[in-house]
Amino acid sequence: MTFGEKVKKARKELGLTQTELGDKIGVSRRTITSYEADVFPPRTRDTYFKLAEVLGVDVNYLLTEGESFVLNASEQYGPSGRRDARMLVDELTGLFSGGQMAEEDMDELMLAIQKAYIIAKEDSRKYTPKKYREKKD
Numbered sequence: 001m002t003f004g005e006k007v008k009k010a011r012k013e014l015g016l017t018q019t020e021l022g023d024k025i026g027v028s029r030r031t032i033t034s035y036e037a038d039v040f041p042p043r044t045r046d047t048y049f050k051l052a053e054v055l056g057v058d059v060n061y062l063l064t065e066g067e068s069f070v071l072n073a074s075e076q077y078g079p080s081g082r083r084d085a086r087m088l089v090d091e092l093t094g095l096f097s098g099g100q101m102a103e104e105d106m107d108e109l110m111l112a113i114q115k116a117y118i119i120a121k122e123d124s125r126k127y128t129p130k131k132y133r134e135k136k137d
């Protein structure tokens with residue numbers, strides 16, 4: 001079940017309209033429509049927590065492994081990290097669409113590739129000239 005399907009199911013079980021749900025978490029009806037249609041997921045972890053609270057579900061129910069990875073990449077590396085992570089997840093999902101590999105093996109491979117991505121991002125920071133490095137507080 002996709003993120004959008006989970007949100008829509010939980011919202012309907014509570015008898016909420018898209019507008020009501022949007023008002024409760026501080027986004028527009030149009031944003032809720034986009035979530036439910038899987039056009040785009042929430043951009044921040046905070047929005048996931050708000051959705052989970054209002055819908056009465058655990059945040060882990062809403063977050064798939066890929067979405068969690070994309071959020072972490074976004075928080076650590078900004079918009080380009082989010083874009084790269086989203087592309088990686090989409091490509092890996094396409095790779096697994098044939099269904100010839102056991103689900104557990106697919107999960108392990110996905111985790112290994114995500115770890116390799118993080119390691120590569122960290123290593124590339126070492127070689128960035130100081131004047132281009134972001135300053136951390």
